[in-house]
Amino acid sequence: MSKMLKDIIENNQNYQPGLSIDCVIFGFHDNQLKVLLIKVQRNSKWSLPGGFIPIDEDIDTAAVTVLNDRTGVDGIFLRQFATFGKVNRNDQHFDEKVLEYLQVEEAKGKWLLRRFVTIGYYALVDFLKIIPKPSNENEIVEWIDHKEVPELILDHKEILEKALDTLRTELNLMPIGYNLLPEKFTMPELQKLYETILDKKLDRRNFLRKITNIGILKKLDEKKSNVAHKAPNLYSFDKEKYDEVLKNGLNQGW
Amino acid sequence: MSKMLKDIIENNQNYQPGLSIDCVIFGFHDNQLKVLLIKVQRNSKWSLPGGFIPIDEDIDTAAVTVLNDRTGVDGIFLRQFATFGKVNRNDQHFDEKVLEYLQVEEAKGKWLLRRFVTIGYYALVDFLKIIPKPSNENEIVEWIDHKEVPELILDHKEILEKALDTLRTELNLMPIGYNLLPEKFTMPELQKLYETILDKKLDRRNFLRKITNIGILKKLDEKKSNVAHKAPNLYSFDKEKYDEVLKNGLNQGW
DNA sequence: AGTACATTGCGTCATAATAACACATTTAAA
């Protein structure tokens, strides 16, 4: 932090006051659903990557910037899911000591001390295509298994939980693998992705039938190599049909 | 407006800057899905009821206040669904002329002229229990059929559409009638509610079977009186089971 | 009073989706 944050505080008239963005960036690797977390060295707790909103940018655009800053990619699945604004949510986060440390004027510093409402976005990214990028030299950026996320700052744990909850619901409304898996993948991998998100075992054969019937998969004439046991077939998504289902939704219900 | 808005502007340090709340309040009557809209006389366009966020209130609490101000009820279904923050969303809404009219100092007035990000909430209320209440003497509050909503200010039409879209999706995830219908209701009424929200005809007999199987209805030993044709049976919700389904969700999907 | 008509209540039947499970095949490792 520091230089960048100091710049923002001193030019706070260029940013939307009292409003921030936090991103829950999901990736899938080693059969684990991972979350990209950051740590500012000075601080002992991990947090979600976030940022402020330039007054001349749409909030969605600002969210893309946050994502892009940390992952170096864009054109990815990024979706707003909730806004958090409890009165005390960022009490005791930044205080006078921080402002003193940053050497900003008291008047300017007040901008940072008030209640910040934060808009939560979640992103689905291809783990292998991302190189976690600290946005400055003191920042640590890491993928952490969602089951082993340590204590986070402020209400970030609540934000993460809500994102995961949203993801679970969306799983019933749309396909999601395209954003989280590599170009080619196996059926067990896709199933494991679903199982990990839902935290629930699924029957292998029933899963195959159901996911196949959606009509978004292409079975490739190729098997995964260098694997223990029988080599599983490779699949890829039929992007055109995938997008169609994304648009129209899965379960019509009524 | 006016007195109240002027007060807010002059005491803007008591409100979250650049942030507002807009409520899409749904009611059901005469087989129509209605939306509660307001009109400030000076202005020719209708708008969603909204408000600002006191710095010492949670955003959810502020939303309850907005709802309560216009309907006089609380303890109702109220849910945040999205946050809107395009850069130009409130350009040309309030301008210098308004501030002049309100006779507020220019410095204070600037608070109102910047981009406001608005948090959208939607509410489901029992039409008959609500008495639309103007929050001041110049305000007009009215129920308007969602199919006949005229042009609205700013991006309020977009906000309304998004709320309706969310409601349609939620219909597949949870039951909703409890909040929109009176204590006792008929099966055709409940079905019409679903048809109106979904904008789609449903088969009467299949609807009965499906809604009954959810297990949230109590068939009363009573028929609706004063109706043309055969008197339909009355139903009410089994609140305990209803809440259980609300919590656990309808379609498990996977 | 008698009849037409709209609406309700309670079904059926064919088809599709889902849950539970069986068995042969492939491959690495013992």
Add this chain to the structure above:
DNA sequence: TTTAAATGTGTTATTATGACGCAATGTACT
């Protein structure tokens, strides 16, 4: 060569869904 673990491809019973049929009820009209 055998074993164990995983994959590929089924079957069967049950349940859910979509598309209808028909008698009963009550209003409105002649």
